[in-house]
Amino acid sequence: LLVLMMYETSGQVIISVGFAGPYQTIQEAYDSIPEPLTQSYQIETDFLYSPSSEVYPIVFRFKQGASNVHQITIKLKHTFNLFFDSLPDAMLKFDSAQYVNINGSSSFVGSTNALFNNFHEDGTVISFENNSRYNSIYSLRINGYTKSINKGVINYGDGNNSNNSVYNCLITNSNGGNCLLSKSITGENESNSINFNMNKINST
Numbered sequence: 001l002l003v004l005m006m007y008e009t010s011g012q013v014i015i016s017v018g019f020a021g022p023y024q025t026i027q028e029a030y031d032s033i034p035e036p037l038t039q040s041y042q043i044e045t046d047f048l049y050s051p052s053s054e055v056y057p058i059v060f061r062f063k064q065g066a067s068n069v070h071q072i073t074i075k076l077k078h079t080f081n082l083f084f085d086s087l088p089d090a091m092l093k094f095d096s097a098q099y100v101n102i103n104g105s106s107s108f109v110g111s112t113n114a115l116f117n118n119f120h121e122d123g124t125v126i127s128f129e130n131n132s133r134y135n136s137i138y139s140l141r142i143n144g145y146t147k148s149i150n151k152g153v154i155n156y157g158d159g160n161n162s163n164n165s166v167y168n169c170l171i172t173n174s175n176g177g178n179c180l181l182s183k184s185i186t187g188e189n190e191s192n193s194i195n196f197n198m199n200k201i202n203s204t
Helices: 028-032
Strands: 005-009 011-016 040-045 058-061 070-077 081-083 092-095 101-102 114-118 126-129 135-136 140-144 154-156 166-169 169-171 178-181 200-203
Touching: 011 028, 028 040, 028 058, 028 070
Parallel strands: 011 040, 040 070, 058 092, 070 101, 081 114, 092 126, 101 135, 114 140, 126 154, 135 166, 140 169, 154 178, 169 200
Antiparallel strands: 005 011
16 A cells, blocks of 8 residues: 655645655655745655665756745655765756755754765765755765865855855765865855854865
């Protein structure tokens, strides 16, 4: 018996991803959200969600109507590990996205549930591109192997990617390269927040 899990609570729509459905991947659930947004959405992974079902990168694109009162949150509720050795791109890509939040804990504080690894020497884990703004990353373990001088494990790419925040994350580069990199012209990629007291950042 397949139970479709999509319901509304506290002014937002909850969409379940995994065995209970109605979607098997985060990408499918995100793409299904109608435009323009007239309320907030929360995509929640269930305990049988399989990260291997995703086609990487998972891409978060611009949604009409997104705002500080109409946001999209991806809530990774259960522990899982991801290992990649051949992804010369980002695993999570914000492509013109606005007001998208990725939360790796059961609450906004506490231990992380999600570990993202990209072992490709020319890959990244999280990329902000094409005017991505007001997005947030909470409580993730993020590890990369990039050796490129033009990339970081978290990468701020072309376009004015501004006001994006990273909180309570462990960010590592296991190949001695950049953990964070901003590539832009003067006046772009400004006002992004990575609090060094709330994140642990290490390159080895």
